[in-house]
Amino acid sequence: MKNLYLVFFLIFIGYSGYSQYQIDFDSFTTGDVSSQSTYLELWPDPTASPTDPQVTTAYSFSTPHSMNVRELSGGIEDDILFNLGNKDSGIWVVKWMMYVPTGKVGYWNIQENASINPIVQHNNEIFVGSTASGGTANVITYTESSTTSTYTVSYPSDSWFEVITTIDFSTTEISIEIDGNSLITNHTYPGLQLGAIDFYSVDLNTSFFIDDFKLYEGCYIPGNLTLDNTTDVSADFSWNVVSTETGGYNYLVMQPGDDPNMDTPIDSGTTLAGASTLQITGLSPLTSYDFYLQSNCDNAEISDWTNMINFTTSASCSTPTVTTYPYLENFENDSQSLGCWSQVNEIGSADWTYSEGSTSGSINSAVSGVQNIVFVSQSSVGDPITKYISPVFDLSSLTNPILKFYFAQEDYFGDYNTLKVYYRISDQDSWVELEHYDQSEDIWTQVELPLPNPTSTYQIAFEGINNFGRPNVIDDVEIDEKLSTYSSTIEGFSYYPNPTKNTVNFIANTNIQELKVFDVLGKEVYNVTPHQTDFEMNLSNLNSGVYFIKATINNQTKSFKIIKE
Incomplete structure (x- = not known):
């Protein structure tokens, strides 16, 4: 020897x-x-x-x-x-x-x-x-x-x-x-x-x-570990190769806050020797994880774990092109189109994120549900600026499409952020400004905008502009046909309760001609013609969630949301 x-x-x-x-x-x-x-x-x-x-x-x-x-x-x-x-x-x-x-x-x-x-x-x-x-x-x-x-x-x-x-x-x-x-x-x-x-x-x-x-x-910790990309089911990482590594790199995917040296990982494995990139697959949408990496070296040595990288997968996209209306994006985790929205950082690198209400100020709840989107509040003016871009809307079936949404942007000692709303007729065309909100809005405020030049490849975008104010917040984005008989209110008409567990009661001064219920994808799930002034609708066979109801009374139509608990 x-x-x-x-x-x-x-x-x-x-x-x-x-x-x-x-x-x-x-x-x-x-x-x-x-x-x-x-x-x-x-x-x-x-x-x-x-x-x-x-x-x-x-x-x-x-x-x-x-x-x-x-x-x-x-x-x-x-x-x-x-x-x-x-x-x-x-x-x-x-x-x-x-x-x-x-x-x-x-x-x-x-x-x-x-x-x-x-x-x-x-x-x-x-x-x-x-x-x-x-x-x-x-x-x-x-x-x-x-x-x-x-x-x-x-x-x-x-x-x-x-x-x-x-x-x-x-x-x-x-x-x-x-x-x-x-x-x-x-x-x-x-x-x-x-x-x-x-x-x-x-x-x-x-x-x-x-x-x-x-x-x-000794065995060196991998350097410059970076999260390069996430999707709804995967995450991509890269790092600098360690000179003493000979046996690849061990990795752990952990529940947030778990100890890599003691707790059981969600996923683990070892890369090939000399690797500098890794894609983790099989993850769940809208879920947070912790990621760790260590080197395998000669003499059966392993390095310490890298510092933890926490990341959250994006939402899944089940409807990349919306074709049925009314359409509602309520930014809840079960939304079928939540993952179809994208972002473009025009200035800076801040993104729109999910929150319940605002991250500062007096708005502490969403319009409906428990989640809305929120843009930053930073100590700068005109920076960052980020567009939040919708999925594609095929508006070819609509004659007079309208956009409705709720927004707020509270002031901070007299300063407030700005919101711009855009549309484009295809991803090959330029954005066109629809509206510009350059004032403080201290409560959830609903606005309605006509959507001009409808096409089958239509998109809208909300652009948050940081101006030292409290965050921009947006919720309950709706797109639907604006009927000539549409009225935001119908005299003498009311409904209750909302939210409801099973039934909704409708009362009107004249006969209720028709009630239609749509899910958030625009699919009609209930239709009835009461022809009476009061009516109890039984929704016990529907799953919990947000629904649209269109009520037609005296040839006028009112659209509103209800929450089925």
Whole structure:
């Protein structure tokens, strides 16, 4: 078996060229260890008389050999440096297997400088058991040079256990793991370099064994993780490839707020090696998720998880072209056309979002249901500006189409946002302004606009313009035919209750000629001709939701919404 595995080796002055290596002692000969590897050196202090630890067959993790640091007696003072090349950037991992017989103790420290005089500084000391110089029985004790604080963790006697030290120079932090348990995690590293590991006979009771010593570059967290796109059922991510990644990248899709190290993910997997993009599929519309990524590297190393990216999928689009009327967009999650709306950022990058009422001010509820759209309130004027664009309307069946909607834009100490309404006859044509609302509206206000030049490829757009005011809010967008007999009110006509669980009562001064009920897609779901002045309509067979009712009385037609609970 090879005693030295060198992944990369470059010759520089001193030890600065050390990259990654492994020593398992198996092809060494028994006896003094230091002369059998260029990475090993006896303690170089001229005032000391260090002796050489021994290559032995007494114990070994990978057979047949290990290194024994012996007890301090009879002229023996074992003191050996494993040179690490004065690392001062990146993430570096030092790992070895260790065996401590019952009743014996051990010691090592981390040297600042591997090249000339290591005695100048050691960065923290680690005692195994209770030694003459420090430590506590039956535990490994870490003594922090900068604060003199101590930390302990148990270890198994008469058994091999793993020691892993990780130093991240980007954060100047050190972590040490003993037998799978944390001794310290992300403590401040007091040095500027990683020079050497010094194994030393600390007292007369010293005896411990080292095997499978490794130095290698750590596993880096993927950089610049970015959410590139979302749909109703997918999300696309990209990141910078990590130089030490060899086994792809692990990913987790979590419920918002769940712990990636403890909780069960919704979805997980591993990309191909060298990947820099990933598409997550099979997601649910209008649902929030947390996403995490980590690198797989050599030596079975994995990086920490990236910072979480939270994202929400868009609504689904079941009706990309609307053909039946009346049409209602109430911006509720069950709307069949909610995902068919799109956005264009004219200035800035702010989007229209969903909310119940406004995000500030006195409007704290939607017109109907629990959701409407809302544009920003920011400390700027004329920036950002974003269009919220409808699905395509085939208006070829309508003679006099009308647009109705509710909006508000509360002032903020005299400043208020602006709303513009546009139409276009196709996506190849320019937008034409229909109306411009440049005043404060402190309550939900319904407006009605005729839609000129109807086509089969018609679209409308609401443009929010931030002007330091409170947010623009819009709800209950309706498109329908405007009948010549249409009246916003019919004298003596009323209906109740609304919302209703099952029935709606209608009362009029003259006979009610016809009642029609439409769902939000414009499909007629109920039609009756009462020919009486009061009538009770039973809607128990309809699903909960929003419906349109058209009532015709005395040759006049009134349209209104009801909510079936």
